[in-house]
Every structure is written in structure tokens, then in C-alpha cells.
Amino acid sequence: MFNPNQLWKKRIARHAKETGRYLRLMFNDHLAFALLFFIAAFAYFYQQWLETIPDEFPADWLIAVILGFFVTRSPIRTLLVEADTFFLLPAEHKMGPYFQKGFWYSFMIQLYLLALSLAALAPLYLTVISEDGKSLIWLGVILIIFKIWNLFATWWMLKERDAKSRQMDVAIRAVLNILTLFFLLQGNAYLFASISTILFVSYLIYTYQSVGKKLGIAWDLLIEKEEASMQAFYRVANMFTDVPHLKKKAKKRHFLVHLLINSIPFRQDQTFQYLYRITFVRSSDYLGMYVRLLLIAIFLIFWVPIVWFKLVFAVLFIYLSGFQLMTLWNHHRTIDWIDLYPVTKKVRKQALLQFLLMIMLVKTAILGIFILIAASWQEMLLLWGIGGVFSYLFVQMYVKNRLDKRKVS
Structure with a gap:
């Protein structure tokens, strides 16, 4: 019954x-x-x-x-x-x-x-x-x-x-x-x-x-x-861990796709550079998350009165962007033809590391400009220096080690 x-x-x-x-x-x-x-x-x-x-x-x-x-x-x-x-x-x-x-x-x-x-x-x-x-x-x-x-x-x-x-x-x-x-x-x-x-x-x-x-x-x-x-x-949840139940939706965004892939040379070792860039732009998750974190960081830069805390918040949101975009590695895990590419996983890993570093440096540059408006050029240069070093160390030490533990090399 x-x-x-x-x-x-x-x-x-x-x-x-x-x-x-x-x-x-x-x-x-x-x-x-x-x-x-x-x-x-x-x-x-x-x-x-x-x-x-x-x-x-x-x-x-x-x-x-x-x-x-x-x-x-x-x-x-x-x-x-x-x-x-x-x-x-x-x-x-x-x-x-x-x-x-x-x-x-x-x-x-x-x-x-x-x-x-x-x-x-x-x-x-x-x-x-x-x-x-x-x-x-x-x-x-x-x-x-x-x-x-x-x-x-x-x-x-x-x-x-x-x-x-x-x-x-x-x-x-x-x-x-x-x-x-x-x-x-x-x-x-x-x-x-x-x-x-x-x-x-x-x-x-x-x-x-x-x-x-x-x-x-x-x-x-x-x-x-x-x-x-x-x-x-x-x-x-997919920004933090693998979610097999997630149904992915793609958006065209032709202008942004062209802007990001236009500089990629037509070579076999650039396959995953191309894939990760168009995934970042066309996915319904990554670009929106990246922009939202950017806007929140800009708001805090103007709202927080103490200069050192402006810098701390900027670096914090640079870190959050890099941390959450790590899930790009597993975005296409359910698509079998990815494994048919004649490209080694070492090249694939390097492509992700390069893309994450680029994305974090772009956010560092943008936030530095707003630091210039909210504070002074000295703080802008300081953020560019700290953000650049932090982004490089985060990608080459933390992200690289995480990928190595997954035995992708």
C-alpha cells in the first residue's frame, strides 16, 4: 500500500x-x-x-x-x-x-x-x-x-x-x-x-x-x-570536488572564445591549451565564478579603509580563483575521446598549470589597477609583485603536487 x-x-x-x-x-x-x-x-x-x-x-x-x-x-x-x-x-x-x-x-x-x-x-x-x-x-x-x-x-x-x-x-x-x-x-x-x-x-x-x-x-x-x-x-560543489551527476551546459560566447584562442599556435602540444581556454569561457560555471570573485574583490578594495587589508583581500580572491579553477582537470573526465588524443598526460598537466597561472596573473593585473584607484601606485606595484609571486608558487607547488598525487604524469 x-x-x-x-x-x-x-x-x-x-x-x-x-x-x-x-x-x-x-x-x-x-x-x-x-x-x-x-x-x-x-x-x-x-x-x-x-x-x-x-x-x-x-x-x-x-x-x-x-x-x-x-x-x-x-x-x-x-x-x-x-x-x-x-x-x-x-x-x-x-x-x-x-x-x-x-x-x-x-x-x-x-x-x-x-x-x-x-x-x-x-x-x-x-x-x-x-x-x-x-x-x-x-x-x-x-x-x-x-x-x-x-x-x-x-x-x-x-x-x-x-x-x-x-x-x-x-x-x-x-x-x-x-x-x-x-x-x-x-x-x-x-x-x-x-x-x-x-x-x-x-x-x-x-x-x-x-x-x-x-x-x-x-x-x-x-x-x-x-x-x-x-x-x-x-x-x-563541482568547484571543489568531482560531481558525476552534474549536467554541463555550454554557451557560445564567440567573441571571448576568439579572444582567448587567437594567440594559440596550431600545434599538437597546444591541444589542451585550446581545450581548457574554451572550456573556461563556454562552461556555465567557471567564467561566472571568476567574474563574481573579481567583483567581490573590487568591492572590498574600495570598501575596506586599511591599505594592507586591501592587499590581503586581493591576494585571497586571487587564491580562491586558482583553487576553484583546478577542477578544470576533471571537467571532461566522462568524455572518452579525450584519452584518444595523441598527447601525453604530462603535456596536458603542463597546459593546465600554464592556464591557471595566466588566469591568476590576469586577475592580479586587474585588481592592481583598482588598487591604484583606491590607494596609490606603490600599492599597485606591491600587489603585482606579491600576487605574481604567490600565483607562481601556488601553481608550481600546490597545484602541481595535487596533480602529481593523482598520478597524471
Whole structure:
């Protein structure tokens, strides 16, 4: 006899085991040290910044937008798999308890993220908005209520197959969430906050009446969303370890590909130089990660007031880029024709080492220019020197030793 509660227990146990395994590999000693340093330094400079924050700083809008984002983004985890469209379809009328558990599981996970974001913004709130801690607690209660409402709206809209309608739903909820939070933060705009809340509830009722009452379950859409969530997790995990479940997607990016491969000579020993460069550009993982780390480093260079910490953060993000791009070595491991290339693994290893060094030196050069703008030319030259030496030692000592341990030479 079909038992939806037992099915959920099996699915959540398997999900926890799989994600836990990757999380242990992701949060290794290197990343833990980098995160610990980053959090400690960020907290210190955050406090320093709050002491000199200008009166005209739009703290209310900043808090409303950040919290509004976390409230609006409310994906529902169902842990469904593709085979469920065949095996669970006959038991669709019994799946209510299963989806209820998925709903509240999603709520608990997102509540944790929402609490972290509120905790991070609490010093700014207490400094600029209100010194009353009770008002911050009430704000947390309101966030919980709005989060539940947004989860219900997301669940109802999962019965709507039109992608544009779902996108419009997210946009409407985001605007109403942000406006309501902004009015609440004003302290004297409760009338406007009430009006925006009434509009939000009215929109919820409309969504339920027009979409939520639809019969049946859009199995293909639920499975598509669940698979997208898992693939997003796998992409992050793949930066730290091998993920065989990851489905890779390639993007054309003709201009960037031409820019990187134009200087490569047409020789057999340059095969993997070509392959690693186009993989870096066309993959949906590496280029985006590289650019995001670059932007965060630039932000910290301008935000951190002490010059030496600017340099430390710059070198830290140069290291993170090199460390996470090491996974290029295993990117094509499931493609058999890679092994048919008439190129030795020693040449392949050297190609990866050269490419990583180039990528790290490019980031060093770019960050040096921003150090020049934020500080002086002496600090720029210092970063170029330290970053260049660090990049060379990291590639030739750490990365090379890691590859040697895998017996690739």
C-alpha cells in the first residue's frame, strides 16, 4: 500500500546523505580558513563603517531590497525525480501529505537563510533605523509571515505552465514585498505599509482563485524545478570536488572564445591549451565564478579603509580563483575521446598549470589597477609583485603536487 509519509522519509534521508557528502568535501581546510578570515575581517570593517556611516545613506532601501529578495525567492523543494511521472502518477490523489512536508521543509531551509540575512543587517538596522531591539524582533515576525505567504504563492504558481506568467508573479511579489518592508522601516508610514500589505493579500487571493484551484499536478514542471535546484547545488560543489551527476551546459560566447584562442599556435602540444581556454569561457560555471570573485574583490578594495587589508583581500580572491579553477582537470573526465588524443598526460598537466597561472596573473593585473584607484601606485606595484609571486608558487607547488598525487604524469 502506498504511503506518502514513508516515501518522503526515504527521499529526505537520501537527499541529506548526498548533499552532506558534498558539503563535507566543499568545506575543507582551505575554504574554512578563507571563510573564517573573510567573516572576521568583514565584521571588523562593517563595525568601523557603521561608526562613520553618512546620514544620507539609504539604509532603509538597502535593508528592504535585501530582505525583500530573500522573502520573494521561495522555491519549493519536492525531491521528485524523473521516474515519478510514471510511477507516482496513479497515486497523485494521495500525494497531499508528501507535498505538505516538502512545503514545510522548504520553509525551514529558507527561514534559516532569512534569519542569517536579518542577523547580518541587524547592526545597520540598530544604528540607522531604530535602537529598539523589540522593533527588530517584530520585523522578524513580519518576515516569517510574508515568507509563508510567498511560499504559498509559489506553490500555486507551479500549476501555471506559462513561464512569463510565473515571472510576472515573482516581479509583482518582489515589488509588494520591498515596498511593504520599506514603509515598515520608515516608522511613521504604517498607513502605506497597511495598504501594500492589503494589496499583497489581495494578490494572493487572486492567485489562489485563478491558479491555485486548478486540479492536477504539473509533474513535469515540479521535476524541472527540482532538477534545476540540484544542478545549481552540483555546480557549486563541482568547484571543489568531482560531481558525476552534474549536467554541463555550454554557451557560445564567440567573441571571448576568439579572444582567448587567437594567440594559440596550431600545434599538437597546444591541444589542451585550446581545450581548457574554451572550456573556461563556454562552461556555465567557471567564467561566472571568476567574474563574481573579481567583483567581490573590487568591492572590498574600495570598501575596506586599511591599505594592507586591501592587499590581503586581493591576494585571497586571487587564491580562491586558482583553487576553484583546478577542477578544470576533471571537467571532461566522462568524455572518452579525450584519452584518444595523441598527447601525453604530462603535456596536458603542463597546459593546465600554464592556464591557471595566466588566469591568476590576469586577475592580479586587474585588481592592481583598482588598487591604484583606491590607494596609490606603490600599492599597485606591491600587489603585482606579491600576487605574481604567490600565483607562481601556488601553481608550481600546490597545484602541481595535487596533480602529481593523482598520478597524471
